[in-house]
Amino acid sequence: MKAQKNLYRKNFSLITAFLVLITVSLVIAIVISYNLTAKYVENEFASKKIEVLDQTVKPYYDFFQLKIPEITSYQGFLDSASAANYSATVFKSYPFVRKVLFYDIQIGNPSSKKLANKQGISVKTVYQYKPKHGSVKGYKDSVWANDVDFKDMAMKLSNFISVADTSRLPTQDEIFRTFYNVTPDKISYLNIPRREDIRIYQSLLKKGDTKAFYKQNMLTFLLDAHQLKVKNTHPELYQQVTIQPVVYDPLDVEGDRKVTEAALTGAFSNFKLYFISTNQHLTKEIDRRFLPICAIVLLIYFFLVLISWLIYRNLNINLKVFKLQYDFINNFTHEFKTPVSVIKIAGSNLKGDAELSERQRRHYGKILDEEADKLNDLMNKLLSFTQLENRSITVKREEINLQQFVKGYIDTFKIKYPDFKLDFNIENVNKFYSDPVLLGSVFQNLMENAYKYSHPGKKELFINIKPEKRNIVFSFADKGIGMARYEQGDVFKKFYRIENQYNQNGSVGLGLAFCKELVNFMDGEIDVTSKLNVGSTFIVTLPLGH
Known part of the structure; x- marks a missing residue:
């Protein structure tokens, strides 16, 4: 009888075609992934500038929303000294403020000769403060007494007082329109009067003979956008971020770099953030992001190749199995x-x-x-x-009298090996349910090993049997040659032999492997602890049965 030659035929063309297919798919996947990564980085270059802008102008917003409104807490009673202290805290926390003007304002009857305008609002004194060597330099400055900023704020305050509804608090929109004046590089702020103060001001601004005067405070902050600290939160995208005027447009724009910009707001509205990155810098970032994607694609590729190899190997194994079956039947x-x-x-x-x-x-x-x-x-x-x-063999469980069972094997081995010293001990258990034939094979193999692998004059074995929870533990302790720690995990493998003088003849490495198979077949476990030239202890754990 001849085996069919075409069964499980190896088709190398099909294997080659499959490998070419997944390789081409790999190349396409890598190209598409790289292009998508490059597009994603390009989109981020255009969008992430908002995050850089927000972080850069955050001190300005803190200054505008938190620090400036502190002036209102003085309720118009700032003087040159307290204004100097306040300016010192501003210069310390907000370096982009280069100068502070403090207007000591008084409000009274418009008909009074002491007032400089018909609105009833005039400047008593103007102080100018500048940072100098960690301190504040301040002096009177009459030049600013009638400047445009003061006139605009006086007009806003006068209009607000004339129409203010003192039965409610002013809205945020009313506060911003009346008490703030934001222009390029400059913010003017007037402290917000209380409702009862507004009622008084309304009566003062009416024509009458009252000669009372009330104080208000106005501060103008002159800013320098170039003192803003640029916080580049995405250096992987933006190689250089600078503050430039809105009209800045360099003529020497090179083709090997990308540029984008974002306008500043508020008092810095005449400036912008200017972002520059070279193509090499962005390419480096694209490569950095692409590497893990490429690694995943390659991992999938190698996984497919591995699966293909496993399928191919499985077909080869099937071919070998078929050949073995064929030879078996033929023989x-x-x-x-x-x-x-x-x-x-x-x-x-x-x-x-x-x-x-x-x-x-x-x-x-x-x-x-x-x-x-x-x-x-x-x-x-x-x-x-x-x-x-x-594995259709069944375990025939019978009641075993341990005393008689163990003594029978000990008597047999004493007759067989007169120089073999054997002893045993049974603790708190008399009967045990298991297959006596399979258990006897385990006893015989372990006892034979204990005799074989012991020096002359030291052929001793002690068998201890005790219950442990729902199991019974058989301990076979000898005083033989022992074994090294690194060999203890291999002694139960088929055909494994420890190289020593006792294994030169008559051992093929199946005894302990056979014991392990038997113990596993009886739903138990076997383990060993050993020390060279001291001895070995084999521990067999089996279920007690019922």
Whole structure:
């Protein structure tokens, strides 16, 4: 019988085509991933500038929303000294403020000769403050007494007082329109009067003979945008960020760099943030982000190749298994054909017409009996092979009297090996349910090993049996040659042999592997602790059974 040559045929063209397909897919995936990453970085270059802008102008917003309104808390009673202290805190926390003007304002009757305008609001004194060596330099400055900022704020305050509804608080919109004046590089602020103060001001601004005056405070902050600290929160995108005038537009824009900008707001509205990055800088960032994506794509590729190799290897294994099965069937068929042919010939002779002598009949009978035994032996081998392959052997649990069971094996080994010192101890257990044949095989192998792997004069074995929770533990402790720690995990592997003088002949490395298989088959565990030239202890743990 010949095996079919086309079964499990290796198609290298199909394998090559598959590898080419996934390789081309890999290249396409890498190209698409790189392009998408480059597009994503380009989009971020255009959008992340808002985050840089927000972080850069955050001190300005803190100054505008938190520090400036503190002036109102003085309720118009700031003087040159307190204004100087306040300016010092401003210069310390907000370096972009380069100068502070403090207007000491008085409000009274418009008909009074002491007032400089018909609105009833005039400047009594103007103080100018500048930072100098960690301190504040301040002096009177009459130049600013009638400047445009003061006139605009006086007009706003006068209009507000004339129409103010003192039954409610002013809205935020009213506060911003009246008490703030924001122009490029400059912020003017007038302290917000209380409602009762507004009622008084309304009466003062009416024509009358009252000569009372009330104080208000106005501060003007002159700013320098170039003193803002640029906080580049995305250096991977923006190589350089500078503050430039809105009209800034360099003529020497090179083609190997990217540029974008974002306008500042408020008093810095005449400036912008100018972002510059070279193409090499952005390419480096694209590569940095692409690397993990490329690694994932390559990992998928190698995973597919590995799967392909495993499938290919599995087909090869199937081919080998098929060949083994074929050879097995072929050999058994050959073994069957020989006795069958002999039986056929003997049977033909027996049923023939010729007369047979007694000697011939016995001869043919012997042939039939021998060939039948061969067939029976072959059938038993085939059955045993099937049982081992399918693990169809069952554990026959019986009640075992441990005292008699252990003593029987000890007596047998004492007769077999007179120099073998054996002893045992059984703690708190008398009966045990298990398969006596399988357990006996474990005992026999471990006791044989204890004798074989011990020096002459030290052939001793102590067997201790004790219950432990729902298990029973058999401990076989000898005083043999022991084994190194690194070898203790391998002694239960098939065909593993420890190289020593006791293993030169008569060992193929199956004894302990057979014990482990038996113990596992009985739902138990086996372990070993050993020390060189001291001895070994094999511990078998089995369920007590019922």
